[in-house]
Amino acid sequence: MTEPGLLIIISAPSGTGKSTLCRKLISNFPSARYSVSLTTRAPRRGEVQGKDYFFVSKNEFKQKIKRDELAEWALVHGHYYGTPKDFLKRNLLRGKDVVLDIDVRGAMKLKKKYPQAIFIFLAPPSFSELERRIKWRKRNSEATIKKRLTNARWEMGRIGSYDYLVINDRLVDAFTQVKSIIVAEKSKVNRSEEKIKKLNLI
């Protein structure tokens, strides 16, 4: 028997560097993989079916909602997005850790269904630093900036619902911190049943 993998849920306000950190995490933990979302939006150039997203029709998506096959889902700008349950289950049971990069609203939905998951909030060093980072992205319009900041403010008010807070000041430090969280969670006695059995047998 292998110990089940960890479900690692990471949320962060836009502009905090979450994607970079998650990529670094996946490439450093051979046992970790990304949770691939289901979506009804069309694939963009270069996006690969089953790697970036599982692209499905609206009908298929609705069928999956009806059959309770999604861990969470949301409708954003007319497109459906969701997390397939079977992908999580299959990997966790095999002892693979699954990294789920999701917004605060989605994370809150998962909290009820996956209380054993590890909830990490990645925050910018300060709110003013986040403002600077969002504004610095030239392509953002005034309206987008304003919307993102309002949303970030709301999201940062939800930190209390997470297990861990990691502040992304320097990427290398934030990465070490997230790595430590994973190592520590794997050392928890209530996740070491198999190890304890082995210890006492031999």
Added chain:
Amino acid sequence: MTEPGLLIIISAPSGTGKSTLCRKLISNFPSARYSVSLTTRAPRRGEVQGKDYFFVSKNEFKQKIKRDELAEWALVHGHYYGTPKDFLKRNLLRGKDVVLDIDVRGAMKLKKKYPQAIFIFLAPPSFSELERRIKWRKRNSEATIKKRLTNARWEMGRIGSYDYLVINDRLVDAFTQVKSIIVAEKSKVNRSEEKIKKLNLI
């Protein structure tokens, strides 16, 4: 305001390499210090008052028990040993982490008084490996070996009362694991009140 320090309680069967690991921990974490025990036994050559132990008379020790100044205490081979409460309190309030190297019985007493403490059990890679290590120490008599092994067996049955299990196969790995546990515990949201306040203010 600083966040209070962590109370890190480490237990291990004799022969697991606990002292080496604790020393490495203290020298690597500038914020960490050893909890110095109180004892009524006479100082051995080279032992320093206030560094290795606080050496006191039996009378003084009994006074401290009466005044409830000890976090835990025990009588071993006619000598009293105990953990002074004020040392823990003073350091933790200043934000210093305190490492308390203590046997399983002592740790269980502390669990009730310090539920916020972090309980780490350091185990040998296997019971047979522990046997080999204890026997290898030539100065141990047959009777000592037998007593230590019986005790180790009992102690390993208490792992379930700890928070974390670290297996000391290679010291460098065990050390990384304990370090990760400390970093992770410091990242817990319920220990980040001050960080969260700061984030939202600036």
